[in-house]
Amino acid sequence: MYRNLIIGISVLVPLIVFLLYLFPAEPRQDLGWISFLPAFNASVNSVTAILLVLARIAILKGNEKNHRNLMLTAFGFSGVFLVSYLIYHSSAEPTSYGGEGLLKGLYYILLVSHIILAALVLPLILFAIYFGLTEKRKQHKRIVKWTFPIWLYVAISGVLVYLLLSPYYTS
Numbered sequence: 001m002y003r004n005l006i007i008g009i010s011v012l013v014p015l016i017v018f019l020l021y022l023f024p025a026e027p028r029q030d031l032g033w034i035s036f037l038p039a040f041n042a043s044v045n046s047v048t049a050i051l052l053v054l055a056r057i058a059i060l061k062g063n064e065k066n067h068r069n070l071m072l073t074a075f076g077f078s079g080v081f082l083v084s085y086l087i088y089h090s091s092a093e094p095t096s097y098g099g100e101g102l103l104k105g106l107y108y109i110l111l112v113s114h115i116i117l118a119a120l121v122l123p124l125i126l127f128a129i130y131f132g133l134t135e136k137r138k139q140h141k142r143i144v145k146w147t148f149p150i151w152l153y154v155a156i157s158g159v160l161v162y163l164l165l166s167p168y169y170t171s
Contacts, residue, residue, distance in 0.1 A: 002130050010123035013082065017119075019087045037056045037088040038095075038169055044081040048074050049155035056148060064125045068132065074151075075129060081158075114157040121150045131145035 055070035097107050124147040131140035 006123055006126040006130065008014060013122055014119040016086065017089075020086070021094070024089075026093070032055070034088050034091050035169070037084050038121045038162055038166065041081055041088070042166075044077050044084065045155045045162075047151060047156040048081065049159070051077065052148065052152050052155065064141050071132070075125065078125070078151075078155075095165055097106050097165055097171050099164065103164065107161070110157050110161050110164070114154060114161055116122055117150050118154045118158075120145065125151060133147045 051070050055067050055074060058064075058070055067152040097104060097111075099107060124143055128140060128143045128147045131137075131143060154160035
């Protein structure tokens with residue numbers, strides 16, 4: 001049952017995000033109530049990255065309880081990010097990057113890798129949490145070898161994408 005639920009969520013979430021890009025929001029003049037969300041989302045991603053690193057340190061020190069709490073908190077922050085991201089992108093038109101040269105190339109490399117890996121890491125995160133909470137240590141250790149670095153990259157690259165795009169947001 002858990003496997004089907006994880007697969008369902010892992011398909012549904014990227015599909016919803018894809019549909020938001022396929023059918024962007026109608027341009028609005030007053031975005032005051034959501035204009036803070038891109039900065040908020042970058043802050044949430046920053047906290048997630050810090051929590052992931054702290055959780056890694058905790059498990060390396062053998063503190064499983066602290067590790068579990070930090071990982072579940074990181075997962076909660078990722079959930080807050082997702083809800084906030086969906087609210088923003090269902091209400092605001094897409095923001096285009098306006099830079100040129102090397103930074104433009106860097107922006108698109110970060111953006112494309114971030115999007116692809118964000119979609120791919122979701123089932124890894126869900127399975128890692130399931131295996132961790134059910135104390136299936138062998139499966140947990142096997143999957144987190146991939147999950148941790150990808151999730152950390154997604155959190156950090158999300159912040160970098162925001163920083164590169166932030167001069168082009170309209171309020």
